[in-house]
Amino acid sequence: MYPAYIHTQTTARNIDHAAIKTYQIPSLILMEHAALKSAEIIEQITNTNQSICILCGPGNNGADGLAIARLLQPKYPNLYVVVPEIKKMSEDEKIQFQMVQNLKIPFCKNLPNVTYDIYIDCLFGNGLSRDITGFYKTMIQNVNTSQSTIISIDMPSGIDSTMGNVLGCAIHADYTISLDCYKQGQWLNEGKNHCGKLYLVDIGIPQILHQKCMDKIKILNEEDIHLPNRPLNAHKSTFGKALMIGGSQNMHGAIHMASLSAYKSGIGTLTLMVPECISNVLAIKSDFYMLLQCADRNGIFSSKAIDLLKQNINNYSIISIGNGMQKNNITIALVEQALKSDKKIVLDADALWAAQKNIELLKRSETTILTPHIKEMSDLTGIHVSTILSNPFEVARDFSKEYPSCVLILKSSQTYIAHQGSVYVLDAQNAGLAKGGSGDILCGIVVAMLGQCKDSLQAALCATYIHSQSAKLDIDSASFMPEDIINNIPNTLKRLRS
Ligand SMILES: NC(=O)C1=CN([C@@H]2O[C@H](COP(=O)(O)OP(=O)(O)OC[C@H]3O[C@@H](n4cnc5c(N)ncnc54)[C@H](OP(=O)(O)O)[C@@H]3O)[C@@H](O)[C@H]2O)[C@@H](O)CC1
Ligand SMILES: Nc1ncnc2c1ncn2[C@@H]1O[C@H](COP(=O)(O)OP(=O)(O)O)[C@@H](O)[C@H]1O
Ligand SMILES: [K+]
DSSP states (O other): OOOOEEEOHHHHHHHHHHHHHTSOOOHHHHHHHHHHHHHHHHHHHSOTTSOEEEEEOSSHHHHHHHHHHHHHTTTOSSEEEEOSOTTSOOHHHHHHHHHHHHTTOOEESSOOSSOOSEEEEESOSTTOOSOOOHHHHHHHHHHHHSSSEEEEESSOTTBOTTTOOBSSOOOOOSEEEEESSEEGGGTSTTHHHHSOEEEEEOOSOOTHHHHTOTTOEEEOOGGGOOOOOOOTTOOGGGGOEEEEEOOBTTBOHHHHHHHHHHHHTTOSEEEEEEEHHHHHHHHHHOSSSEEEEEOEETTEEOTHHHHHHHHHGGGOSEEEEOTTOOSSHHHHHHHHHHHHSSSEEEEOTHHHHHHHTTGGGGGOSSOEEEOOBHHHHHHHHOOOHHHHHHOHHHHHHHHHHHSTTEEEEEBSSEEEEEETTEEEEEEOOOGGGOSTTHHHHHHHHHHHHHHHOSSHHHHHHHHHHHHHHHTOOSSOGGGOOHHHHHHHHHHHHHHHHO
């Protein structure tokens, strides 16, 4: 699978330049790859009897358009090119334009009065630098109001490729063919809604240029997942001894689901530290876990929990806190104690709110995996929800740099896994997961992976991927039950290992 990276405008541009300067790949060769791959996709999504109008701007995005015109012309009899600024062309565009003229492909300066079935948008790509005004704006508005299919090359023109904001006006594409890498603006803010279906094509830029990037963002795929080995001669301690702390009178299901997921995902031993008031119901539900019961007060842990954890913590290698707990002083004290220990820690739900009270403790040297959804991330960091939503990549990356021993799993319909400045994106939207309990299942899988993987980032990547793959169920998304997902974990593991 072609490795998919997401870059800002500057990084994408620097990579293009390095391919040309350092690796001496002529830009016309890259452009030819771009045009060939784009033409291939255009042929797949259109019919050759449809009329095509290719809009070519003043830079290399326009040059791509001219190269695409040259490649499509033999198959599409009704093909037309619009070049508004013949006097202002990049060097490569001049060469492409000469070839288009040699082939006698019809062109003109203005958008023709007739409506075309297909518009190929090559006005502006990664080089858009200011608001679009004047005749380009009119052209974009006219194309947007047509009922035609719009295919954008590299970026929907008018979308800023770093932040996804509309600069003046922007093409509303049905399809966008991104060249070499995704641009961050395709994933953020208004950009998300302007791309239509996104394609990514390899244009022959050396992969090393992506791998060498600082602060890279990569789409998580199966090749990034290295499931931990399970040696035949292992014993239970080989796979981690976990203590899961959580539960309250009104929420015993959360820790139960987390524990089932942890066990199905391979944890060695599992103990649940829960308030006494729910221990009976848990004991009836399952018998694979051990219970560390704690006196309760009003349905939650009493202050005795703090001493109980102190006395027992050294029996475990991994501690998770949060499932089914509440925001209170005991939760704060338990999180503080766990973070001061030398154990691997997983923080979920209200434990994330509690961690904020002693945030400097996250600078500990042992691994901490945090699994906030967007609101919990806001509780943890004090960053407003709208700021997180406008650039989750940056928020996740900044956090991971500030707390280098932490691995952040920032959950939403897309999930961002960040560690020491690198960000992975799990792009697997699934309405079946938009239900209470999905996060508890993930937390359990994280605990199990932390018990088995040597590397904490790998544990987080494996867990997130296993969670989303196990939620690929052949039933209506409205009917997903937590146990359906949990019962599918074994199939996922079997498939990933084979
Ligand atoms: N060899 C390579 O690098 C490869 C590049 N490739 C392709 O090149 C694209 C990047 O090309 P690019 O850098 O030329 O930028 P592009 O998007 O065409 O725009 C720049 C032009 O637009 C103008 N302009 C900007 N904003 C404007 C505005 N609001 N209103 C009006 N004008 C505005 C700007 O003018 P200026 O600011 O200089 O006055 C300049 O003329 C990339 O997306 C991909 O498609 C691929 O073929 C692979 C190989
Ligand atoms: N639409 C969606 N597409 C993909 N994943 C989703 C979607 N909605 C929720 N999820 C995933 O489900 C989990 C929900 O976690 P969380 O919000 O903590 O739920 P809860 O606390 O109720 O268990 C996260 O892993 C999140 O990424
Ligand atoms: K474009």
